[in-house]
Amino acid sequence: MTLAEIFPSVRVRAPGKINVFLQVGGLDDDGYHELATAFQAVSLYEDVVATYADDFTMAVNGSVPLEGVPVDDRNLALRAARLLAAETGYEGGVHLEVHKQVPVAGGMGGGSADAAAALVACDALWGTELPTGELHRLAARLGADVPFALMGGTAIGVGRGDRLSPALARGRFDWVLVTSEEGVSTPAVYGELDRHRERHRVDIGPVPAVPQVDADVLHALRAGDARMLASTLRNDLQAATLQMRPDLAPVLELGEREGALAGIVSGSGPTLAFLCGGPEEAIDLQVTMSAAGHVALHVHGPVPGARVVG
CATH class of the missing domain: 3.30.70.890 (GHMP kinase, C-terminal domain)
Structure with a gap:
Protein backbone atom coordinates (compact mmCIF):
# COMPACT_ATOMS: atom_id res chain seq x y z
CA MET A 1 0.00 0.00 0.00
CA THR A 2 1.39 3.43 -0.97
CA LEU A 3 0.93 6.66 0.95
CA ALA A 4 -1.27 7.83 -1.93
CA GLU A 5 -3.83 5.21 -0.83
CA ILE A 6 -3.78 6.53 2.74
CA PHE A 7 -3.08 10.25 2.43
CA PRO A 8 -3.96 12.63 -0.39
CA SER A 9 -0.47 14.17 -0.46
CA VAL A 10 3.05 14.09 0.99
CA ARG A 11 4.90 17.20 2.20
CA VAL A 12 8.70 17.31 2.23
CA ARG A 13 10.91 20.09 3.56
CA ALA A 14 14.47 20.64 2.30
CA PRO A 15 16.99 23.27 3.43
CA GLY A 16 18.96 25.93 1.66
CA LYS A 17 22.73 25.92 2.09
CA ILE A 18 25.70 28.15 2.69
CA ASN A 19 29.15 27.34 1.32
CA VAL A 20 31.32 28.20 4.32
CA PHE A 21 34.37 27.35 2.21
CA LEU A 22 34.63 27.17 -1.57
CA GLN A 23 37.86 26.69 -3.49
CA VAL A 24 37.52 26.58 -7.26
CA GLY A 25 39.99 24.87 -9.59
CA GLY A 26 40.72 25.76 -13.18
CA LEU A 27 38.40 25.39 -16.15
CA ASP A 28 38.40 21.79 -17.40
CA ASP A 29 38.10 20.68 -21.01
CA ASP A 30 34.45 19.78 -20.40
CA GLY A 31 33.67 23.37 -19.41
CA TYR A 32 33.35 22.70 -15.67
CA HIS A 33 35.51 23.55 -12.66
CA GLU A 34 36.71 21.17 -9.98
CA LEU A 35 35.57 22.28 -6.52
CA ALA A 36 36.30 21.69 -2.89
CA THR A 37 33.59 23.04 -0.61
CA ALA A 38 32.21 22.81 2.90
CA PHE A 39 28.41 22.96 2.87
CA GLN A 40 26.20 23.84 5.81
CA ALA A 41 22.42 23.36 5.60
CA VAL A 42 20.54 26.22 7.27
CA SER A 43 17.03 26.81 8.55
CA LEU A 44 15.63 28.49 5.45
CA TYR A 45 13.46 25.91 3.75
CA GLU A 46 11.68 24.90 0.58
CA ASP A 47 8.44 22.91 1.02
CA VAL A 48 7.22 20.59 -1.72
CA VAL A 49 3.80 18.93 -1.56
CA ALA A 50 3.34 15.98 -3.91
CA THR A 51 -0.20 14.89 -4.83
CA TYR A 52 -1.12 11.94 -7.02
CA ALA A 53 -2.03 12.90 -10.61
CA ASP A 54 -2.20 11.30 -14.04
CA ASP A 55 0.34 13.74 -15.54
CA PHE A 56 3.34 15.76 -14.30
CA THR A 57 2.41 19.32 -13.32
CA MET A 58 3.52 21.89 -10.78
CA ALA A 59 2.76 25.27 -9.27
CA VAL A 60 5.05 27.64 -7.36
CA ASN A 61 4.36 30.17 -4.62
CA GLY A 62 6.42 31.62 -1.83
CA SER A 63 7.74 34.49 0.25
CA VAL A 64 10.50 35.45 -2.23
CA PRO A 65 10.31 37.03 -5.70
CA LEU A 66 9.42 34.26 -8.17
CA GLU A 67 10.15 35.96 -11.47
CA GLY A 68 11.86 33.55 -13.83
CA VAL A 69 10.94 30.37 -11.93
CA PRO A 70 9.67 27.89 -14.58
CA VAL A 71 6.74 25.58 -13.96
CA ASP A 72 7.51 23.19 -16.81
CA ASP A 73 10.24 20.62 -17.44
CA ARG A 74 12.92 23.28 -17.07
CA ASN A 75 12.21 23.14 -13.33
CA LEU A 76 14.51 20.76 -11.44
CA ALA A 77 11.70 19.55 -9.17
CA LEU A 78 9.56 18.39 -12.08
CA ARG A 79 12.60 16.82 -13.74
CA ALA A 80 13.32 15.00 -10.48
CA ALA A 81 9.81 13.54 -10.43
CA ARG A 82 10.05 12.40 -14.05
CA LEU A 83 13.49 10.90 -13.46
CA LEU A 84 12.27 8.91 -10.46
CA ALA A 85 9.26 7.62 -12.42
CA ALA A 86 11.47 6.59 -15.35
CA GLU A 87 13.99 4.83 -13.10
CA THR A 88 11.36 2.90 -11.13
CA GLY A 89 8.86 2.18 -13.89
CA TYR A 90 6.11 4.16 -12.19
CA GLU A 91 3.37 4.83 -14.74
CA GLY A 92 1.37 7.58 -13.03
CA GLY A 93 2.16 11.24 -12.52
CA VAL A 94 2.27 13.84 -9.76
CA HIS A 95 1.31 17.42 -9.06
CA LEU A 96 3.99 19.34 -7.16
CA GLU A 97 3.16 22.42 -5.12
CA VAL A 98 6.41 24.23 -4.32
CA HIS A 99 6.55 26.86 -1.59
CA LYS A 100 9.80 28.82 -1.81
CA GLN A 101 11.58 30.66 0.96
CA VAL A 102 15.15 30.33 -0.34
CA PRO A 103 16.05 33.24 -2.66
CA VAL A 104 15.77 32.43 -6.36
CA ALA A 105 19.18 32.48 -8.11
CA GLY A 106 20.61 33.56 -4.77
CA GLY A 107 23.52 31.15 -4.31
CA MET A 108 21.77 29.07 -1.65
CA GLY A 109 20.67 26.05 -3.70
CA GLY A 110 16.92 26.65 -3.60
CA GLY A 111 16.25 24.88 -6.88
CA SER A 112 18.39 21.96 -5.76
CA ALA A 113 16.43 21.77 -2.50
CA ASP A 114 13.21 21.61 -4.55
CA ALA A 115 14.61 18.72 -6.57
CA ALA A 116 15.72 16.83 -3.47
CA ALA A 117 12.33 17.38 -1.85
CA ALA A 118 10.55 16.20 -4.99
CA LEU A 119 12.59 12.97 -5.04
CA VAL A 120 11.77 12.21 -1.41
CA ALA A 121 8.11 13.22 -1.74
CA CYS A 122 7.46 11.17 -4.88
CA ASP A 123 9.34 8.17 -3.53
CA ALA A 124 7.12 8.25 -0.43
CA LEU A 125 3.88 8.97 -2.31
CA TRP A 126 4.40 6.29 -4.94
CA GLY A 127 5.81 3.70 -2.56
CA THR A 128 8.85 3.15 -4.78
CA GLU A 129 11.04 2.88 -1.65
CA LEU A 130 14.41 3.45 -3.29
CA PRO A 131 17.44 2.96 -1.01
CA THR A 132 19.14 6.15 0.12
CA GLY A 133 22.14 5.44 -2.11
CA GLU A 134 19.91 5.22 -5.19
CA LEU A 135 18.20 8.50 -4.35
CA HIS A 136 21.62 10.14 -4.06
CA ARG A 137 22.64 8.68 -7.42
CA LEU A 138 19.57 10.21 -9.05
CA ALA A 139 20.17 13.48 -7.20
CA ALA A 140 23.69 13.72 -8.64
CA ARG A 141 22.26 13.38 -12.15
CA LEU A 142 20.05 16.42 -11.54
CA GLY A 143 22.69 18.85 -10.31
CA ALA A 144 25.78 19.24 -8.16
CA ASP A 145 23.97 20.69 -5.11
CA VAL A 146 21.02 18.24 -5.09
CA PRO A 147 22.83 15.43 -3.19
CA PHE A 148 23.68 17.82 -0.36
CA ALA A 149 20.07 19.03 -0.13
CA LEU A 150 19.17 15.37 0.42
CA MET A 151 21.89 14.86 3.03
CA GLY A 152 21.78 18.15 4.93
CA GLY A 153 23.86 18.81 8.02
CA THR A 154 27.46 19.69 7.23
CA ALA A 155 29.46 18.01 4.48
CA ILE A 156 32.55 18.29 2.35
CA GLY A 157 31.95 18.23 -1.39
CA VAL A 158 34.58 17.60 -4.08
CA GLY A 159 34.52 17.09 -7.83
CA ARG A 160 31.69 19.37 -8.87
CA GLY A 161 30.52 19.47 -5.27
CA ASP A 162 28.40 16.32 -5.65
CA ARG A 163 30.84 13.79 -4.14
CA LEU A 164 30.01 14.20 -0.47
CA SER A 165 31.52 13.18 2.85
CA PRO A 166 29.69 14.06 6.09
CA ALA A 167 31.63 16.44 8.33
CA LEU A 168 31.29 16.56 12.10
CA ALA A 169 29.93 19.89 13.28
CA ARG A 170 29.17 20.48 16.94
CA GLY A 171 26.78 23.05 18.30
CA ARG A 172 24.93 25.72 16.39
Missing part, protein backbone atom coordinates in the same frame (compact mmCIF):
# COMPACT_ATOMS: atom_id res chain seq x y z
CA PHE A 173 26.10 28.45 14.04
CA ASP A 174 23.98 31.59 13.70
CA TRP A 175 23.85 33.51 10.45
CA VAL A 176 22.17 36.64 9.13
CA LEU A 177 21.33 36.45 5.45
CA VAL A 178 20.87 39.59 3.39
CA THR A 179 18.95 38.77 0.24
CA SER A 180 18.64 40.59 -3.07
CA GLU A 181 15.65 40.94 -5.37
CA GLU A 182 17.90 40.55 -8.42
CA GLY A 183 19.55 37.14 -8.81
CA VAL A 184 22.76 36.33 -10.65
CA SER A 185 23.56 33.61 -13.15
CA THR A 186 25.91 30.97 -11.75
CA PRO A 187 27.49 30.23 -15.18
CA ALA A 188 28.07 33.97 -15.64
CA VAL A 189 29.83 34.18 -12.27
CA TYR A 190 32.14 31.28 -13.18
CA GLY A 191 32.87 32.98 -16.50
CA GLU A 192 33.74 36.20 -14.69
CA LEU A 193 35.97 34.22 -12.30
CA ASP A 194 37.98 32.87 -15.24
CA ARG A 195 38.36 36.39 -16.66
CA HIS A 196 39.28 37.78 -13.23
CA ARG A 197 41.99 35.16 -12.82
CA GLU A 198 43.37 35.91 -16.25
CA ARG A 199 43.45 39.66 -15.57
CA HIS A 200 45.16 39.22 -12.19
CA ARG A 201 47.18 36.06 -12.74
CA VAL A 202 50.42 37.70 -11.62
CA ASP A 203 48.94 38.76 -8.27
CA ILE A 204 46.75 35.71 -7.65
CA GLY A 205 49.28 33.06 -8.57
CA PRO A 206 48.52 29.61 -9.93
CA VAL A 207 45.03 28.13 -9.72
CA PRO A 208 44.96 25.03 -7.46
CA ALA A 209 45.25 21.88 -9.54
CA VAL A 210 43.36 19.84 -6.94
CA PRO A 211 41.16 22.04 -4.72
CA GLN A 212 41.02 21.08 -1.04
CA VAL A 213 39.11 22.24 2.02
CA ASP A 214 41.49 23.74 4.57
CA ALA A 215 41.98 21.64 7.69
CA ASP A 216 41.27 24.73 9.84
CA VAL A 217 37.69 24.77 8.51
CA LEU A 218 37.14 21.20 9.68
CA HIS A 219 38.67 21.99 13.09
CA ALA A 220 36.37 25.00 13.52
CA LEU A 221 33.28 22.98 12.60
CA ARG A 222 34.24 20.13 14.93
CA ALA A 223 34.83 22.58 17.76
CA GLY A 224 31.56 24.41 17.12
CA ASP A 225 33.58 27.62 17.35
CA ALA A 226 32.02 30.47 15.37
CA ARG A 227 35.02 32.78 15.81
CA MET A 228 37.40 30.13 14.56
CA LEU A 229 35.12 29.42 11.59
CA ALA A 230 34.86 33.13 10.80
CA SER A 231 38.62 33.31 10.33
CA THR A 232 38.52 30.46 7.77
CA LEU A 233 35.55 31.50 5.58
CA ARG A 234 36.52 31.51 1.91
CA ASN A 235 34.68 31.80 -1.39
CA ASP A 236 36.71 31.92 -4.60
CA LEU A 237 33.61 33.14 -6.47
CA GLN A 238 33.23 36.22 -4.28
CA ALA A 239 35.51 38.53 -6.25
CA ALA A 240 33.72 37.65 -9.48
CA THR A 241 30.28 38.19 -7.93
CA LEU A 242 31.31 41.56 -6.51
CA GLN A 243 32.70 42.52 -9.91
CA MET A 244 29.27 41.84 -11.41
CA ARG A 245 27.38 43.31 -8.43
CA PRO A 246 29.50 46.10 -6.93
CA ASP A 247 26.48 47.23 -4.90
CA LEU A 248 27.03 44.25 -2.60
CA ALA A 249 30.44 45.38 -1.32
CA PRO A 250 29.11 48.20 0.90
CA VAL A 251 26.56 45.80 2.38
CA LEU A 252 29.33 43.34 3.27
CA GLU A 253 31.26 46.15 4.91
CA LEU A 254 28.19 47.33 6.84
CA GLY A 255 27.46 43.88 8.25
CA GLU A 256 31.01 43.35 9.43
CA ARG A 257 31.17 46.86 10.88
CA GLU A 258 27.92 46.30 12.79
CA GLY A 259 28.93 43.16 14.62
CA ALA A 260 29.23 40.16 12.30
CA LEU A 261 32.26 37.98 12.92
CA ALA A 262 32.66 37.76 9.14
CA GLY A 263 30.62 38.14 5.98
CA ILE A 264 30.76 36.15 2.77
CA VAL A 265 28.96 35.85 -0.53
CA SER A 266 26.89 32.65 -0.42
CA GLY A 267 27.91 30.45 -3.34
CA SER A 268 27.65 32.45 -6.55
CA GLY A 269 25.54 35.05 -4.75
CA PRO A 270 24.03 37.54 -4.55
CA THR A 271 22.84 36.46 -1.08
CA LEU A 272 25.26 37.60 1.63
CA ALA A 273 25.83 35.45 4.73
CA PHE A 274 27.08 36.99 7.97
CA LEU A 275 28.36 34.65 10.68
CA CYS A 276 27.51 35.87 14.19
CA GLY A 277 28.71 34.99 17.65
CA GLY A 278 25.36 33.58 18.74
CA PRO A 279 21.56 34.04 18.52
CA GLU A 280 21.47 37.40 20.35
CA GLU A 281 24.19 38.89 18.18
CA ALA A 282 22.41 37.61 15.07
CA ILE A 283 19.11 39.20 16.11
CA ASP A 284 20.87 42.52 16.76
CA LEU A 285 22.51 42.41 13.34
CA GLN A 286 19.24 41.44 11.66
CA VAL A 287 17.55 44.48 13.19
CA THR A 288 20.42 46.75 12.15
CA MET A 289 20.48 45.51 8.56
CA SER A 290 16.70 45.73 8.31
CA ALA A 291 16.78 49.30 9.61
CA ALA A 292 19.31 50.10 6.88
CA GLY A 293 16.74 49.01 4.27
CA HIS A 294 17.90 45.46 3.58
CA VAL A 295 15.94 42.22 3.68
CA ALA A 296 17.68 40.39 6.51
CA LEU A 297 16.92 36.90 7.85
CA HIS A 298 18.24 35.13 10.95
CA VAL A 299 18.92 31.43 10.32
CA HIS A 300 20.99 28.74 11.96
CA GLY A 301 22.75 25.55 10.99
CA PRO A 302 23.39 22.77 10.61
CA VAL A 303 19.90 21.33 10.01
CA PRO A 304 18.79 18.01 8.47
CA GLY A 305 18.34 17.42 4.74
CA ALA A 306 15.11 16.67 2.86
CA ARG A 307 12.55 15.07 5.20
CA VAL A 308 8.86 14.18 5.15
CA VAL A 309 6.97 16.55 7.47
CA GLY A 310 3.45 16.44 8.87
